[in-house]
Amino acid sequence: MLCNTPWSLVDFVLFPINMTVVGCNHWILGEFNVKERFFKVYNSMRNRVMDKKVLKVVEAYSTLLPLFLSLNNFYESREDIDLNAQAFKGIDMCHPLDIVFDDEVPQQSNNDCGIFIIKFAESLMHGLIENIPNPLNVSFQRNKIAVELYVHAKRKKDEGYLSDGEFRGRMSKKMLNINAMEV
Known part of the structure; x- marks a missing residue:
């Protein structure tokens, strides 16, 4: 499934979420369950304060x-x-979603939580959560992601194809500055 698939065609939407806004250098994964109308949280560093x-x-x-x-x-x-x-009965459509914390997330031990949620999201999409190694070999995973991105870009260049939903226009200076700040 492509990342730009309309929400009208999916049952779940995953969100990588950075916790910096609350003074924490941490990443979590959120999952919006469209049909059951709730928001599930996957956090690899669970405790009461977090x-x-x-x-x-x-x-x-x-x-x-x-x-x-x-x-x-x-x-x-x-x-x-x-x-x-049941998920919709007697509820105004504007009513906030229920928030559910998933207790089955492997707790990371001295890992890079950004890489961890990428690996976790990938495993979740393929139904292979139990296969996430703990501790996660962060260096290997970073290299794997870099190689996958390189191979994908090289294939696009060599085979001359465009991804669905790919931006085909010219980027303005404002857009370039925004993208540079995000990196």
């Missing part, structure tokens, strides 16, 4: 997602979603 910080950040997702979807009549346009199901 859970409070995570909750503060994901409450924004929990609040804003239903508002945006409601404004676009998202649920009404999805024929595959039963609006009489």
